[in-house]
Amino acid sequence: MKTFSRALALAFLALFGASVAAETFEGTLDLSIATVAQNTNATGYMKGPHFKILPKTALKMDGGVEGYPMLNFETLKMTLVAPTDKYFLDLPMASLQTPIDKAVVKYKKSGKTDTLGGHPAEEWVLDDPASPYSISLWTTKDFAPSVNFLISVQKSVPNEGLILGRMGKDLVAQGYFPIKAEAKDAKGTVTVAMLVSNITPKKLDDKEFVIPDGFIKMSEFLKKKKGAKP
Amino acid sequence: MNRRSLLGLLALALSLGLAGSAGALDAGIDAGAQWNSGPWPLLAVSLGQSLTDDVYLSIDANESLAVLDARATASWTTTLATVGAQVGWEQTTYPAVGTGRLDVGGYVSASLPLMGDLAEVATSLQYKTDLVGHSLTVKISPTLYLPLANPVMVGLVVAQNLVTSGYSGTSWTGPGALSVGPQATISLASEWAVSASAGYAFDLSGGSFLGGPYGNAKLSWSHGF
Numbered sequence: 001m002k003t004f005s006r007a008l009a010l011a012f013l014a015l016f017g018a019s020v021a022a023e024t025f026e027g028t029l030d031l032s033i034a035t036v037a038q039n040t041n042a043t044g045y046m047k048g049p050h051f052k053i054l055p056k057t058a059l060k061m062d063g064g065v066e067g068y069p070m071l072n073f074e075t076l077k078m079t080l081v082a083p084t085d086k087y088f089l090d091l092p093m094a095s096l097q098t099p100i101d102k103a104v105v106k107y108k109k110s111g112k113t114d115t116l117g118g119h120p121a122e123e124w125v126l127d128d129p130a131s132p133y134s135i136s137l138w139t140t141k142d143f144a145p146s147v148n149f150l151i152s153v154q155k156s157v158p159n160e161g162l163i164l165g166r167m168g169k170d171l172v173a174q175g176y177f178p179i180k181a182e183a184k185d186a187k188g189t190v191t192v193a194m195l196v197s198n199i200t201p202k203k204l205d206d207k208e209f210v211i212p213d214g215f216i217k218m219s220e221f222l223k224k225k226k227g228a229k230p
Numbered sequence: 231m232n233r234r235s236l237l238g239l240l241a242l243a244l245s246l247g248l249a250g251s252a253g254a255l256d257a258g259i260d261a262g263a264q265w266n267s268g269p270w271p272l273l274a275v276s277l278g279q280s281l282t283d284d285v286y287l288s289i290d291a292n293e294s295l296a297v298l299d300a301r302a303t304a305s306w307t308t309t310l311a312t313v314g315a316q317v318g319w320e321q322t323t324y325p326a327v328g329t330g331r332l333d334v335g336g337y338v339s340a341s342l343p344l345m346g347d348l349a350e351v352a353t354s355l356q357y358k359t360d361l362v363g364h365s366l367t368v369k370i371s372p373t374l375y376l377p378l379a380n381p382v383m384v385g386l387v388v389a390q391n392l393v394t395s396g397y398s399g400t401s402w403t404g405p406g407a408l409s410v411g412p413q414a415t416i417s418l419a420s421e422w423a424v425s426a427s428a429g430y431a432f433d434l435s436g437g438s439f440l441g442g443p444y445g446n447a448k449l450s451w452s453h454g455f
Contacts, residue, residue, distance in 0.1 A: 067377075077346060080377055085420045089377050090346040217347055218375050222383040222415050225423035225450055 363396025
């Protein structure tokens with residue numbers, strides 16, 4: 001029962017912010033996310049309101065379904081695609097977007113800078129002494145992303161994820177590209193670690209974000225198996 | 231009310247189905263167990279073929295609850311609903327071979343997606359007549375689809391036989407029959423699935439039909455060609 005639910009969780013990691021910078025990033029990136037629940041390595045395809053995540057290793061296991069998520073933030077719809085069984089499932093994203101929109105998070109630049117993956121980066125940290133969490137988020141200005149792929153870390157770690165998601169929303173809207181994030185709980189345990197690498201600008205075909213021909217809805221797939229009649 | 235005693239029964243159901251996009255051919259086998267208010271065998275066979283993306287033809291034979299129901303269906307699916315026309319034959323098979331009846335009818339079914347496509351409420355209205363009497367049944371099925379490693383559909387079926395007037399068929403859902411119960415299907419692998427349903431049938435009319443608890447489970451295999 002892990003496989004496609006993992007795809008679901010990964011998809012929620014990529015809900016968009018509202019970046020409409022003049023020249024937003026279009027291309028691919030490598031995404032590594034480790035939480036207390038799972039580790040995932042994937043390639044992200046970003047173009048305008050579209051974001052597709054192709055897992056490299058994590059989403060095929062237990063003899064289960066192999067799948068990947070595609071996000072469309074014009075329609076606020078996420079589509080999970082299962083190539084093995086040739087079905088897809090559309091899901092709304094508002095349940096994660098709304099908490100992020102309502103969250104009030106205070107943060108600031110720590111003053112630390114570094115070079116990450118060849119890109120100049122600066123660190124943002126949570127500025128809330130009352131919070132039990134410690135949050136670090138590194139961003140670069142080399143690219144202006146169109147997506148906030150931090151927004152749904154809350155699926156795996158609700159509290160830290162919500163903070164990171166809100167920080168991501170604000171910073172992506174300002175043209176910052178998140179490339180590294182880390183959250184620790186009150187005990188100092190790292191609960192989320194994210195790293196973006198190999199950020200590669202390039203033109204992507206719109207077909208990258210289209211459901212392949214012949215795929216049917218998950219409901220139809222299951223009804224077909226069940227032999228449903230009126 | 232002619233309530234039969236409860237009795238568990240293990241039965242084997244076989245079905246062969248053809249479905250999919252136009253020109254594609256799928257075949258399947260179902261094997262399962264059925265439990266109901268009588269020692270009724272269960273055997274099902276179906277054949278079908280998509281003529282276009284929207285038009286589907288099928289022939290189904292379902293031996294269940296002492297009734298053999300053979301039915302040919304032509305259905306047309308639009309963006310709003312599916313409309314089907316059917317010709318069927320019902321034959322009693324237990325305890326002895328009884329009478330058979332030819333009937334004709336049709337149905338309209340539609341579903342309302344919820345939460346994206348994660349859930350839906352499906353409804354259908356089915357009518358049939360054997361030129362002596364007629365039957366009208368409405369069914370409502372709220373269903374949730376779970377995108378797990380092995381995807382699952384879970385739902386509740388509420389079926390109400392609205393009218394049965396002089397209908398000479400042998401269906402266990404007689405006049406006034408209301409059946410309510412959960413159902414679930416789990417996709418085990420790309421070609422395999424298990425499904426189960428259970429519930430209770432009520433006799434709202436006070437008439438005579440085989441009401442009471444029911445349940446079944448089956449293992450399905452399907453393959454595309």
